[in-house]
Amino acid sequence: MIYNIKNFLLGKALKTEQLKGEKFSIFWGLPILSSDAISSVAYAGQEILFVLIPAVGYMAFTDLIHVSLMIIFLLFILVFSYRQVIDCYPNGGGAYIVAQDNLGVTPSLIAAAALCIDYILTVAVSIAAGAAAITSAFSSLLPYSVAICVVLIIIMTIGNLRGISESAKSFAIPPYLFISIMVIMIVVGFVKYNIMGIHPKPLLVIPGFTNALTLFIFLKAFAAGCTALTGVEAVSNGIPSFKEPSQKSAKTVLLLLGCVAFVLFGGISYLATIYKPVYNSDITVIAQLAIQIFGQNSFMFYIIQAATALILIMAANTSYNGFPLLLSIIAKDGYVPRQFSKRGSRLGYSNGIMFLSIAATLLLVYFKGDNHNLLPLYAVGVFVSFTLAQTGMVLKWLRHKKGSWRHKALINGIGAILSLVATIVIAATKFKEGAWIVCLLIPLIVFFMSRVKAHYVIVADELKLNIDQKPKIINHEKQKNYMIIPIDSLNKSFLKSYNYARSFTEDIIIFHVSVDEEMTDKLLEKWEQCGDGIPIVVKKSPYRNLIGPLVKFIESEEFVIMPGDTITVVMPQFVVKKWWQNILHNQTSLFIQSTLLKRRNIALTTLPYIINE
Amino acid sequence: MIYNIKNFLLGKALKTEQLKGEKFSIFWGLPILSSDAISSVAYAGQEILFVLIPAVGYMAFTDLIHVSLMIIFLLFILVFSYRQVIDCYPNGGGAYIVAQDNLGVTPSLIAAAALCIDYILTVAVSIAAGAAAITSAFSSLLPYSVAICVVLIIIMTIGNLRGISESAKSFAIPPYLFISIMVIMIVVGFVKYNIMGIHPKPLLVIPGFTNALTLFIFLKAFAAGCTALTGVEAVSNGIPSFKEPSQKSAKTVLLLLGCVAFVLFGGISYLATIYKPVYNSDITVIAQLAIQIFGQNSFMFYIIQAATALILIMAANTSYNGFPLLLSIIAKDGYVPRQFSKRGSRLGYSNGIMFLSIAATLLLVYFKGDNHNLLPLYAVGVFVSFTLAQTGMVLKWLRHKKGSWRHKALINGIGAILSLVATIVIAATKFKEGAWIVCLLIPLIVFFMSRVKAHYVIVADELKLNIDQKPKIINHEKQKNYMIIPIDSLNKSFLKSYNYARSFTEDIIIFHVSVDEEMTDKLLEKWEQCGDGIPIVVKKSPYRNLIGPLVKFIESEEFVIMPGDTITVVMPQFVVKKWWQNILHNQTSLFIQSTLLKRRNIALTTLPYIINE
Numbered sequence A, B: 001m002i003y004n005i006k007n008f009l010l011g012k013a014l015k016t017e018q019l020k021g022e023k024f025s026i027f028w029g030l031p032i033l034s035s036d037a038i039s040s041v042a043y044a045g046q047e048i049l050f051v052l053i054p055a056v057g058y059m060a061f062t063d064l065i066h067v068s069l070m071i072i073f074l075l076f077i078l079v080f081s082y083r084q085v086i087d088c089y090p091n092g093g094g095a096y097i098v099a100q101d102n103l104g105v106t107p108s109l110i111a112a113a114a115l116c117i118d119y120i121l122t123v124a125v126s127i128a129a130g131a132a133a134i135t136s137a138f139s140s141l142l143p144y145s146v147a148i149c150v151v152l153i154i155i156m157t158i159g160n161l162r163g164i165s166e167s168a169k170s171f172a173i174p175p176y177l178f179i180s181i182m183v184i185m186i187v188v189g190f191v192k193y194n195i196m197g198i199h200p201k202p203l204l205v206i207p208g209f210t211n212a213l214t215l216f217i218f219l220k221a222f223a224a225g226c227t228a229l230t231g232v233e234a235v236s237n238g239i240p241s242f243k244e245p246s247q248k249s250a251k252t253v254l255l256l257l258g259c260v261a262f263v264l265f266g267g268i269s270y271l272a273t274i275y276k277p278v279y280n281s282d283i284t285v286i287a288q289l290a291i292q293i294f295g296q297n298s299f300m301f302y303i304i305q306a307a308t309a310l311i312l313i314m315a316a317n318t319s320y321n322g323f324p325l326l327l328s329i330i331a332k333d334g335y336v337p338r339q340f341s342k343r344g345s346r347l348g349y350s351n352g353i354m355f356l357s358i359a360a361t362l363l364l365v366y367f368k369g370d371n372h373n374l375l376p377l378y379a380v381g382v383f384v385s386f387t388l389a390q391t392g393m394v395l396k397w398l399r400h401k402k403g404s405w406r407h408k409a410l411i412n413g414i415g416a417i418l419s420l421v422a423t424i425v426i427a428a429t430k431f432k433e434g435a436w437i438v439c440l441l442i443p444l445i446v447f448f449m450s451r452v453k454a455h456y457v458i459v460a461d462e463l464k465l466n467i468d469q470k471p472k473i474i475n476h477e478k479q480k481n482y483m484i485i486p487i488d489s490l491n492k493s494f495l496k497s498y499n500y501a502r503s504f505t506e507d508i509i510i511f512h513v514s515v516d517e518e519m520t521d522k523l524l525e526k527w528e529q530c531g532d533g534i535p536i537v538v539k540k541s542p543y544r545n546l547i548g549p550l551v552k553f554i555e556s557e558e559f560v561i562m563p564g565d566t567i568t569v570v571m572p573q574f575v576v577k578k579w580w581q582n583i584l585h586n587q588t589s590l591f592i593q594s595t596l597l598k599r600r601n602i603a604l605t606t607l608p609y610i611i612n613e
Helices: A002-010 A026-039 A040-058 A060-089 A095-102 A105-137 A139-162 A164-196 A216-228 A232-237 A245-277 A284-295 A299-332 A350-366 A371-377 A380-400 A407-431 A429-463 A492-502 A517-530 A546-556 A579-584 A588-599 B002-010 B026-039 B041-056 B061-089 B093-103 B103-136 B139-162 B164-195 B215-229 B234-237 B246-275 B285-294 B298-333 B350-368 B369-376 B380-400 B405-429 B433-461 B493-504 B515-528 B547-555 B577-582 B586-597
Strands: A479-487 A508-514 A536-540 A566-577 A603-609 B481-487 B510-516 B535-540 B566-575 B602-610
Touching: A002 A139, A002 B246, A026 A040, A026 A216, A026 A245, A026 A299, A026 B215, A040 A060, A040 A105, A040 A216, A040 A245, A040 A284, A040 A299, A040 A371, A060 A216, A060 A232, A060 A380, A060 A566, A060 B234, A095 A299, A095 A371, A095 A380, A095 B139, A105 A139, A105 A284, A105 A299, A105 A350, A105 A371, A105 A380, A105 A429, A139 A299, A164 A245, A164 A299, A216 A380, A216 A407, A216 A546, A232 A245, A232 A299, A232 A380, A245 A284, A284 A299, A299 A350, A371 A429, A380 A407, A407 A429, A429 B493, A429 B577, A479 A492, A479 A546, A492 A508, A492 A566, A492 A603, A492 B433, A508 A517, A508 A546, A536 A546, A546 A588, A566 A588, A566 B093, A566 B586, A579 B433, A579 B481, A588 A603, A588 B285, A588 B566, A588 B602, A603 B586, B002 B093, B002 B139, B026 B041, B026 B164, B026 B234, B026 B246, B026 B298, B041 B103, B041 B215, B041 B246, B041 B285, B041 B298, B041 B369, B061 B215, B061 B234, B061 B246, B061 B380, B061 B405, B093 B103, B093 B298, B093 B380, B103 B139, B103 B285, B103 B298, B103 B350, B103 B369, B103 B380, B103 B433, B103 B602, B139 B298, B139 B350, B164 B246, B164 B298, B215 B380, B234 B246, B234 B380, B246 B285, B246 B602, B285 B298, B298 B350, B369 B433, B369 B602, B380 B405, B380 B433, B380 B515, B405 B433, B481 B493, B481 B547, B493 B510, B493 B566, B493 B602, B510 B515, B515 B535, B535 B547, B547 B586, B566 B586, B586 B602
Parallel strands: A479 A508, A479 A566, A508 A536, A566 A603, B481 B510, B481 B566, B510 B535, B566 B602
Antiparallel strands: A603 B602
């Protein structure tokens, strides 16, 4: 039944040969790879206002422009830096690969840990913001925002386990819709205010005071806005998905992404300075602007909210492409459990997808689905990876010194330094609000990754065959194969185990743990009547424990084995028709497995006994 | 390490011979067995007021006396009815046993289900009320009431898993403390008001209006107060714990219990009529009375709150004696999983204890630790079991017709009828507030219990040996013992499995699932060099599934087996030193176990491969 549900939800399993990637042109690639970056327009501006308004009051709307310009400047530095990464890593150059290639193992693991954290946060933040766009339009849904988030994640999980990349082209529509609608809003907003002279009142109360901007507040606002830059890496990771010439296309897309973000981010910031929306946890800044420009309950208002929600969901979905892929690369290198490198029945990296969904859901539930609570954790990871990638690039240029390497090293150098500064600013200004969690997690994850690698190396070493190691020639005369059959009462299930064991060997030990003397006597009597002469070894268990006496017996001197002998414990296991019936039987064989197998080299044979009902 | 923690918390395992029950005299038995009944004084009165005050206003304090008298009347009927149960069932006569003995299987299961539900509710209700006594004294703890409840349950769980019955006598102190302190409060309250003429103002606002009492409100208030009667069965269950003459002692204790409840319940109701406390979720009625009589922050006020909290915890603890015992009796009859009848390492029925704790914790968390939310579910179960037990007794008298049977049947008959009426009243008046959950659960549990029994009967039938069924004589010439060894890559772990299998049989099949052709070719080449001639069976797995092709191969016509042949799949299993390393390896053998064992009679041998780190 579970199998049928799975088939219904995920579709039938796909063959490995069916693995194929759709290739994008620039026109399709831009929206699909840039939705993360573009969607941050929906929350970055409002986070800046959240910092500025309480500190500088009415001046916030002027200062917003300065902060936004600074962020757009940083964006273009990153765009040009990453265009050079694309040149050098035609197979996709994530920070992990660039750092591994140029800086060594530890920096690459730091980049990997930072990226993993930020992929998870991208899902949580974008979904929370998407839910906020929905609840801003329908305020009656406000109490259900966590539920909305969880439902969205479930839908995305199923979609990605099915492998939604088939229908990837339809994913290009929401970003284009969002971009057009934002451009329309910016233009209409500009025209109405400046040309038609319509100056609607702000929806919410604006503080009456004005203060001068301090450096700390400026940096804090800048850090808040840096969340807009998180999506840049996606393009350089996505090179293989472009049609030839893929590198050139990717570079163009990256530049276009910069321009789109410039227009939208700058435009929205400008609108904010004239329409003066205020941070509020119940209604987003975009929603406030839409109401002022197009009117409450207007058609355009709902379209804007819908487009915002959609692109934010798309943005979360980019993590579903990026995270499982990154994890599979790290898993192939042996730094995380190998299961992450295996493709599921629909060819997606299903373990990575599930991990991402569970982690994001926990975050959303813990932070009550409020994207404002999550944002302080965000962006630290991305900027750590930016810094490492750009530093790696600088070292690469210094090492190879080919062509116009000085010029290129300079661009990446500026990128590295500015990323480092941004990392420090973000971590410092948001430290107390939550960035400390990320600062703590990154080294912990790096430590875990190196432990995992160490374990895999040891296992591989231990398993490796010497060249001359061949199957042993067995001396059946000398070697004894013991089979131990525990008996509780004399029934068909025991008899099946006994017959099975007898078909292999004569060295049989029937072992009985006595908890109740009366029952033991009955058993021995019965066995004397219908047994075939092999005695039952009886051990008392004063502590009513069934496994302890068996282990003790095998380890005792009473039981002498020679090198080359094998010991096999034969356990019947009831196989029932319905899952709930399993709780009606002692799952002794599972317990035995975990205790017995650790002690000595004892094999455990599980013999099914199927209960027909 | 887990083992050490367990030893530290629970103490060392005890031998079966160490099982011994302490026997009580009347003096010790009364407090220990009656804490459940007596403790309900702490909440029953306030629940009656909760119903009355909004309906009849100022008249509530007069009507309270009428309702209380009615409940005390019912209490004495039950006391006399149950004294007759004690006469007939010297080994303890719970409703389950009385119903089973006189009414048949289904009524006994209904009684069992009802009792189980109410044992769990006793824990939840008492703990919640105990926490309320604490937070009434220290209002700063109010936000942590759920946490307080959970901590109390954890402490009780550990205590009961250790087996606290050893120190049972110290459990007699809190009930006696509570009884004395309540009697003091009643006397002082009476004297101050009536003799010294001190009339303190009520702490909270009393409604100004007065209404006449309707029948429905009267019944509702009566139902709310019936929660005071839940502890009566404990004494008739506890007969074996009394010193000889145990039946006589138990009967005396039951009568004394009635008298104590009469004094306390009646006294508190009387105090309420003169001091006029009002239901409030932040401060209990007892606490309000204590403040009015002894003053806020007085020594006596804190003593009263402490004694109330303590006796409520004792009351919860009576369920920890009753529930696991009842469950073990039902388990021995085969109606619930057999694991509930096994004694744990400290001789307590640890599975029952754990089940009780988990169920009560879930209830407390779901109902936010508020005993007022839980009470509507309470008492239905107990009165269902009262009705069944008393009806059973009536039938017993009618059947045997010995001695003064007419007189006795009359008493039990009145008990049965009044219990039935009370059941209907409670279920009807509290239905919407939560009693419907219990009305739904009882038949569900009865259904589950009969399914469990049916399963055990079938399994026992299937396992039963015919008298002439003896171990088979095996024809080693004709019979083949196949051993299938899956191979992934040629390493020490495979070689170990191979050598193991070779030591038993020559009929070996090496089975390889090919996911990657290149790796398969390498493997075959290597095996040709160092193998011993046995070929590798290679099956492609287009769906990257490792178990599917194996199952398909075994079930295919390619693999012909004769009756009597055995098939064993030999799987190596990595045994790692640290628990977290398990997630680094595919737990393939666990998966194989669950899929393979279901298909056909295939044995599975797990061969440990210990990784030394």
